[in-house]
Amino acid sequence: EQRAYMIVDQRTLVVCPKSQAQEMVDAVTQRHPAEAIDPLLPFTDRDRHLTAIFNPQTLTLQETWFPQNVVPLIQNSVEWLGDEVETVAWSIHLSPDEFFSEILLHGKGVTGKKAILKLENELQEKLAGLAEHLLPYFQQMNPQEKGKRMVIGRVPAMMEVFSMATEFHHGPEHVQLVTSLPDVAGPNLVLGAMLSWEESTRTDFTKSRPVPADPKQSKIPELVADRLQMRIDVDFRRMPLNEAFDFIAGEIKTPIEIDGDALKLGGFTKNIAQTFKMDGAPVKDVVLKIFADSKGIDPKPEKTLVIIVDEARKNLLVTTLAAASASGLKPFELTK
CATH class of the missing domain: 3.55.50.30 (Phage tail protein beta-alpha-beta fold)
Structure with missing residues (x-):
């Protein structure tokens, strides 16, 4: 009762909330923001274990898609990508030998080699500074269990390793980030991200960082x-x-x-x-x-x-x- 369905052709079934049925129909004849994913599709690989393709602007306009405590994460992530990124395709693959990640970013109105190189350089700088940007937030977290404290404390270092292992390439309208890490990196990144996310929901980031129990130990010689x-x-x-x-x-x-x-x-x-x-x-x-x-x-x-x-x-x-x-x-x- 709450869904509308449309069979566009023999290969395409569209589903949406009933209240957006007209928008769904209009999308057949009118260009929709989601169509901006089309330029990235030829560069994706159906054999990857997981590929997520999205339009950052759409994510910010559809807050009801996510639990309320997830909305700040979505908004901050989109803000980090910047206004010049129109669509993103992120593929992840796990094998016995490596953890593979590929991120494709299509520029919004970015045409010409000079413009795409500018976008590539900006993304390189952002990724290189991501671990340092996140560190103060991780320092404010205070997990009670020792094991969680160790894993969460390693996440900024994991992000630094991810950044250092990432290679940048570009096409006529997109930038490609390819990261290959040892096989154990996948589980470590997932566990670190999940525990950090869980702890962040209990952390008041408006307060100053708690003082360590042993101030002498915290001082770096x-x-x-x-x-x-x-x-x-x-x-x-x-x-x-x-x-x-x-x-x-x-x-x-x-x-x-x-x-x-x-x-x-x-x-x-x-x-x-x-x-x-x-x-x-x-x-x-x-x-x-x-x-x-x-x-x-x-x-x-x-x-x-x-x-x-x-x-x-x-x-x-x-x-x-x-x-x-x-x-x-x-x-x-x-x-x-």
Whole structure:
């Protein structure tokens, strides 16, 4: 009783609320905003596990489609995309080896190479700054359970990894964002997003961030070497090596770079699974445990993993002893 139906042709059945029946009929002969999805359809792949295609403007005009507590998320997401994005197609695919994401964004009135490159650059800047933009909101969340606190605390780092793994391409009227991550990234992203969403519904973001229970622990030492003495809790469950270091980087607020080329030459991969739990352990002990559990194909001492402290750049580098020696870098002594 509350729905109207129309068979347009042998392949098309349209359903809408009864009150919008005339709009449905008019759409047959008049251009509708939803038709803006047509330019993206040829670039989608029906073999992907999930593809969502939508018009951001339509989402903002149809608030009744969503529960009231979801509306702010929709509005903020559309605002983040910007006025120049007319339609979006987001495909997700999970395989035994990777988590694959492809986002296609069709520009509104964007024609010509110069205009599409401008849109691409703007989107690159937005994605690069997304983790930093979200961080203050995550810092205001205060989950009561330790496990949830750990997962939610990792989400900004996950977003940073997602951003760094994303490649940008473009066509005549659209921008393409392709992201390929290890297979465990999919479940981690879903769990982190769901727990964060749940916690956000209980968080009053108008209040100031709660003071940590241990102010001394929350203060980040000036020297990077001293940050390796900070104590953290970890519960890694088949977490790839690169994500484990992303988590540590987030805990000590210090970038950690991984020398991928050096690791490959040493017989290591960034996907080496880490499965262990440590409570209140110094960061250097956690790093030492990761190194001990990560075996390369070459047992020679010069192929072992080491970490380099760069006080000038305020960051850490994970590489091999051979690569460090070749570059004249001195490994940090983790056993002291």
